[in-house]
Ligand SMILES: Nc1ncnc2c1ncn2[C@@H]1O[C@H](COP(=O)(O)OP(=O)(O)OP(=O)(O)O)[C@@H](O)[C@H]1O
């Protein structure tokens with residue numbers, strides 16, 4: 001019985017995803033042409049393809065994750081190996097900051113990033129400004145997931161390492177992290193998804209330029225920002241927004257699909 | 270190396286778990302620690318190599334424990350150095366990732382000894398042989414530690430602990446999941462080790478204590494009932510109702 005319910009839910013969910021994809025596709029059908037994925041947009045995006053936008057999306061999300069990942073791992077290490085042997089008030093403060101970071105709306109991150117990186121540091125609308133903002137936004141999410149993953153391991157594993165006289169460093173990097181690998185990957189997937197989906201934090205930082213950037217100091221729009229831009233600021237942009245959204249949807253699906261296949265054992269503890 | 274407990278008490282959130290223990294162990298041989306469930310045996314072992322750390326998670330100590338004439342809680346003692354010298358086989362050991370050999374070699378390679386991989390693996394194989402696992406399992410270089418039975422994991426844990434050659438080895442019910450034959454072979458290993466190092470053996474089995482130990486401690490509600498006594502004395506002395514009861518329950 002439970003099995004049947006589960007199957008129904010799974011099918012329903014799959015159906016929903018397909019329906020979304022199908023809906024996006026039909027809305028956008030007449031936008032697509034052979035060169036859509038390889039051409040530059042023209043006339044403010046009302047004509048042409050979206051090649052630079054796709055490229056920008058990968059650059060910005062990729063760089064943001066590349067910065068946020070090691071930073072968050074170090075933060076998680078600090079928490080589990082250092083703060084855990086300190087008074088609980090420090091641990092609470094740390095967790096509070098993480099919660100705060102996750103809870104702050106993305107638009108606020110965006111404005112803060114614009115003020116600090118674009119304004120104060122003089123980076124203006126640029127890829128680097130967007131990347132740093134996005135990395136800041138993603139770090140609490142990654143750190144939280146990493147800590148949760150490590151804490152979900154048997155508490156005894158840490159003790160088992162300790163009784164053999166192993167240092168915290170060895171214990172953390174060579175036993176805890178490899179054992180929590182799946183949780184780390186899952187968390188990273190979530191963060192990648194967030195990065196792809198984010199418009200609010202990037203709109204004011206990396207901007208809406210649709211050309212191929214020549215350096216990380218150039219502005220560049222990601223797919224989400226582009227979709228937002230087409231729907232809100234470009235007259236007659238809706239159909240083109242649906243087209244870009246369909247590409248975003250497909251890319252997300254492919255990435256998440258690949259990663260979860262490569263990590264079959266994610267839920268088997 | 271002898272361990273000395275000086276009027277040592279341990280409490281967690283005001284609740285006393287070990288109370289005023291005074292004891293000076295020999296520097297080699299076997300001291301058995303007996304007592305009913307919940308009497309504080311595991312806790313005593315854990316605090317002796319600072320897996321339980323005073324000041325954290327509500328733990329609080331009074332008195333002192335010293336090793337080689339120096340307080341183990343003194344600020345210049347690094348917990349990991351202490352633990353390399355005072356080994357502990359946990360009551361519920363955990364498997365590391367990887368094969369049995371990798372499990373034993375891990376602390377050799379990445380602990381204070383920093384032994385090269387090949388040599389560490391060779392040493393690991395020898396120790397696994399010593400605890401009787403090499404002949405029992407098809408291929409110790411293939412079989413994953415996570416695939417072992419409870420009794421096999423227990424012996425793997427013993428192998429991991431003795432491989433790094435501690436000066437004192439505390440073992441928390443190391444034969445509780447073993448059949449008589451495996452128990453016998455572990456007892457032989459323990460006896461052999463006890464020529465050179467001190468073994469602190471927590472056991473529920475009075476006849477095992479009698480077979481192996483030179484001295485024994487009987488704990489009840491965190492208190493040592495007699496202090497350390499020679500094993501014969503403990504089994505001879507009547508007068509202690511608690512131990513007589515323990516004995517009668519465990520020897521039926
Ligand atoms: N981490 C802990 N937090 C709170 N209380 C604890 C903790 N560890 C042990 N205790 C308490 O200390 C007492 C002694 O526990 P301990 O595990 O040392 O008993 P034991 O003698 O080893 O028992 P057993 O023979 O069942 O292994 C118990 O009352 C237990 O509830």
Ligand SMILES: [Mg+2]
Nearest residue numbers: 310311312360
């Ligand atoms: Mg115990």
